[in-house]
Amino acid sequence: MNTDSAAAPAASDAIRDAASVPALERFHAVIPAGGVGTRLWPLSRAAAPKFLHDLTGSGQTLIRATWDRLAPLARGVMVVTGEAHEGAVRRQLPDLQEQDLVLEPEPKDSAAAIGLAAAILSLRDPDTIMGSFAADQVIGPVEVFQDAVAQAVATAATGRIVTIGITPSHPATGFGYIRSGRRLRVEGAPDAHDVAAFVEKPDRRVAERYVTSGRYLWNAGMFVAPVALMLEHLAAHEPDLHAGIMEIARAWDTPQRDEVMARVWPGLKKTAIDYAVAEPAATAGDVAVIPGTFTWDDVGDFAAIARLNPARDASGITVIGDTPRVYSSDASGVVVTDSDRVIALIGIEDVVVVDTGDALLVTTTEHAQDVKKAVESLKARGADDVL
Amino acid sequence: MNTDSAAAPAASDAIRDAASVPALERFHAVIPAGGVGTRLWPLSRAAAPKFLHDLTGSGQTLIRATWDRLAPLARGVMVVTGEAHEGAVRRQLPDLQEQDLVLEPEPKDSAAAIGLAAAILSLRDPDTIMGSFAADQVIGPVEVFQDAVAQAVATAATGRIVTIGITPSHPATGFGYIRSGRRLRVEGAPDAHDVAAFVEKPDRRVAERYVTSGRYLWNAGMFVAPVALMLEHLAAHEPDLHAGIMEIARAWDTPQRDEVMARVWPGLKKTAIDYAVAEPAATAGDVAVIPGTFTWDDVGDFAAIARLNPARDASGITVIGDTPRVYSSDASGVVVTDSDRVIALIGIEDVVVVDTGDALLVTTTEHAQDVKKAVESLKARGADDVL
Incomplete structure (x- = not known):
């Protein structure tokens, strides 16, 4: 169990050894770009999902805006998306490195997508701190978001899985919530708190109580963590999924990539990263939260x-x-x-x-x-x- | 001034001489097919006006249904429409005779269109009784309508301009009304009445009074009359327009048609047949009405x-x-x-x-x-x- 100190008992050896390298220099962003955005049909659809549209009149697609928020902070940005979107994603993100594009033969939900990214990054550099941010959210101002990410990275470097929760503007019933616990003492992360629990989408009455209490944040699905810690929890809670993504990751930077991906990926379990990693880790006391005071919209409809x-x-x-x-x-x-x-x-x-x-x-x-x-x-x- | 007898003092010599030929054998229908139907945009528009659409789900365009209601009664059916619609009208009405298609180089309102039809028909057979029926109205049952037309033709044969008025189903404010007068005694037209006056579109309160009184009918713009009588009234009230259409009509069945049409038509006055003929004729006591008990809709919106x-x-x-x-x-x-x-x-x-x-x-x-x-x-x- 974690305490409110900066030491992290559950962290792996690799994380402790890497403490001498500044955390942000080990930060690699991951953008899972999946999800059709069914409530935005017929604009958003299988062939042209939400993240490929400009929904704010900014002149930028959502994935491009996501990239622009993260690229200045990270040493690299990896994108995990469907094979069908390869061309559109490359056109949107001309600076995307070849080694940072992961194409899914079929959608497998977030645990497989983020888990594979963690595994690939881990084999390239086990000290990597990854941060996963959906491709289709609208966020501003950028500087406030980036400050939250920097705090999350600093907190992750202490051996925690860190989520960025959104300070609720109204008692929304369409999101899960995060109940924050005690304030942590982390250098470079004055806003870090322990996560007491992740809770499911509430009804209206419960949502109002959450907002009034001041202790609850919206779960926006943003996770920042040492890759080794992500994989440790995945191995503990979804061992088959972990074994599968590790097998793919070992083949990734070799000529066997396509063969192994085609053989292993279709059999992977479909589950969300929340269930596979975040909630069990929270129960184990390994999850922290940075409250985000930026505006946030998942452009749900x-x-x-x-x-x-x-x-x-x-x-x-x-x-x-x-x-x-x-x-x-x-x-x-x-x-x-x-x-x-x-x-x-x-x-x-x-x-x-x-x-x-x-x-x-x-x-x-x-x-x-x-x-x-x-x-x-x-x-x-x-x-x-x-x- | 007309009386309620079958004799018609104002009728021309030609009409009296023709009395021996049964009226319906002299009946020639005219369908003015103009009017974009602006309130039905973007379905109805300049290139595809209302009458070229099937607006009732019957499988028939409005002009085709109009044709089918009239053709069994008439010795011929003439169509007056814009040059732009020639192809569409011919496709809709394959039985339309070459000599019965009048193409307008530009729209000139109903007095010119119906007046030219009257003039052409008059020169071919001065005993013709014409009946003008818009191409874009929905009417049923057909038999009830046809009975009203037959009564109108019988009444027209007595030397009158005859309108078919619609028994109002509600106090509409979007139509002009016809105030009916005394019942006429016409053989073959038991429902014929004198027209006391045409009145403009009323406001709601007045419309309610009209409907309650039982003496008012909707003016649906249907006119049946001896061509000679139509032209006589047109000559009296719009002499320039009358001269113009007569000049065109004299050239119509000759090689000079196109030249004369192109020269004379653009200068014709734009006015409605109601103002040019029907209202002055009603004031003169020359107009009768057959109350139509069929359902009628001008598909206005x-x-x-x-x-x-x-x-x-x-x-x-x-x-x-x-x-x-x-x-x-x-x-x-x-x-x-x-x-x-x-x-x-x-x-x-x-x-x-x-x-x-x-x-x-x-x-x-x-x-x-x-x-x-x-x-x-x-x-x-x-x-x-x-x-």
Whole structure:
């Protein structure tokens, strides 16, 4: 069990030996770029997932913005994504190193993706501190985020798995929460706290209690840890998965990579890194948290897009698109378009219109969460061509 | 001034001489097919006006249904339409005779269109009784309509201009009304009445009084009359227009048609047949009315389309289109589509979605009338490519 001192009883030998190298110099960022973003259909879909879109009107895709937040801090940035997205990811990230692109033959959830990244980085340098950050979140200001990451790296260097939790702005019921414990004393990480527990998505009443208490943070799925410690916990809780990713990692920088990947990957267990590593590690007292005071949005649905892109003129319509031609009268809401079709909105409030070549969605911001159900229904009807 | 007898003092000599030929054998229908139907944009537009669409899910365009209602009654059916629609009209009406197609180089409102038809028919056979019926109205049952037309023709044969008025189903404020007068005694037309006056679109309160009184009918713009009488009134009230259409008509069945049409037509006055003929004739006591008890809809906006096409399944969505792929959840309204794109409607009531290749409209049935304003605004912005 951990205490609130800077020493970390559960850390591996490698971590203790590496203490002389400044922590940030050993920091390697990992961006798992998966997840279709079903609630953003038909904009986001299997062939063009959420992270490949500019959802904030910034002119940048979400994965590019994620890269730009992390690259200045890290000695390298690894991307784990589906084979289908190789071309798009390379175009978005021209500075991505060949050795830092991991392509999944099929999706296997976050434990396999992040575990394989940890294993590959560990074999290249066992003292690596990795930090995993999803490719499709909107965060700002960058400097506040980077300060939290730097604190997380400093805390990870003491032999902990460190998550960055988001200070809640409202009693959200769509996220898991992190209950923070005692303040830790870590040099370079004044905000570090122990994690008492990860808790599941609460109902509204419970969420309100969480927010009022001041002790709970949103779980944004950001994990910073020594690779050796990540793999240690993975080996303890998912030994088969650990064995599989280690076998792939040993072949990774050799001519056998493709053969081993093709043979081993399809058999790996699908599970989330939260279950495979973070929650057991928290129970063992090995997890710390840095409260993030930056704004954070996982752009979970089109209501988020309306929120993140306040209407810029008197028309009341937020427009996302390269060449939009939107006319509105007594209307408000969001239009997302990838065409130059004229779109006329008349006498309709809080509408969401998403116009793509082969599919059109019309809903309201209030019903933005229901888009997922619609996609499931379309799937059940065999409309895979537009999913 | 007319009396309620079958004799018609104002009728021309030609009409009295022709009395021996049964009236219906002299009946020639005219279908003016103009009018973009702006309130049905972007479905209806300059290149594809309302009458070229199937708006009732019957499988027939409105102009084809109009033809089918009239052709069995008439010795011929003439169509007056814009040059741009020649091909589409010929494809819709394969039985249209070459001599019965009148193409306008530019739109000139109904007095010129119907007047030219009257003049051409008059020169071919001065005893012709013409009946003019717009190409874009929805009417049923056909037999009830045809009975009204037969009564109108019988009444016209007594030397009157006869309109068919629609028995109002509600106090509409979007139509002009006809105040009927005394019952006429016409053989073959038991329902014929004198017209006391045409009145403009009323406000709601006045419309309610009209409907309660039982003496008012909707003016649907249907006119049946001896061509000679039509031209006589036109000559009296719009002498320049009359001279112009007579000049064109005299050249019509000669090699000079195109030259004369191109020279004279552009200078003709733009005015409605109601002002040029019907209202002055009513003041002169020359107009009768047959009350139509058929259902009638001018499909003025998308709310009408929702009305005319009740939702056919539990989904609550009325779908108009050849190959629609509509998915809905907690939604109601109308979808009109000319594509096979997937359209998903979620959590939105009484919505109107019109999906065409270059323009998309999203509004509500309540705001259906506002579509016209939107089109005017698009025009002002120079978006002519989609109008």
